[in-house]
Amino acid sequence: MSTKITAFDVSEYLDDENMIAEYLSAILEENDPALLLSAIGDIAKARGMSKIASESGLGRESLYKALNSDSKPRFDTVIKVLSALGVSIKFNARHINRTPRRSRKKTLSLHHT
Numbered sequence: 001m002s003t004k005i006t007a008f009d010v011s012e013y014l015d016d017e018n019m020i021a022e023y024l025s026a027i028l029e030e031n032d033p034a035l036l037l038s039a040i041g042d043i044a045k046a047r048g049m050s051k052i053a054s055e056s057g058l059g060r061e062s063l064y065k066a067l068n069s070d071s072k073p074r075f076d077t078v079i080k081v082l083s084a085l086g087v088s089i090k091f092n093a094r095h096i097n098r099t100p101r102r103s104r105k106k107t108l109s110l111h112h113t
Contacts, residue, residue: 010023010039010042011042011043011045011046014043014046017085017086017087020043020085020086020087021087023039023043024036024039024040024043024082024087027039034069034070035069037066037067037068037069037071037073037078038067038069040067040078040081040082040085041064041067041068041069043085044063044067044081044084044085047085049063049064051084052081052084052085055083055084056077056080056081056083056084057080058077058080058081063081066078066081067081
């Protein structure tokens with residue numbers, strides 16, 4: 001008995017904005033800009049490049065170039081594409097064991113003359 005292996009296509013699972021956000025958040029944790037661009041490109045292709053280009057205000061060919069894993073797109077381009085995909089970037093504080101800074105209390109001195 002032989003086992004048939006089929007190609008995994010993540011786009012089949014990215015059917016709503018919540019799934020897209022979870023997927024991109026997981027990719028972002030890898031700290032690999034090329035992987036992130038590739039993931040955004042895969043999602044844009046699954047949603048339809050023409051549609052995403054139109055909604056982001058970018059040309060279709062420019063969109064393909066911007067989402068190539070070898071490219072270095074402008075940050076505003078990435079934001080426009082993410083917006084067209086129905087997601088946004090959210091920042092969280094990193095929890096790193098650091099020595100806390102001493103609090104610097106400012107005091108106000110009043111001088112009477």
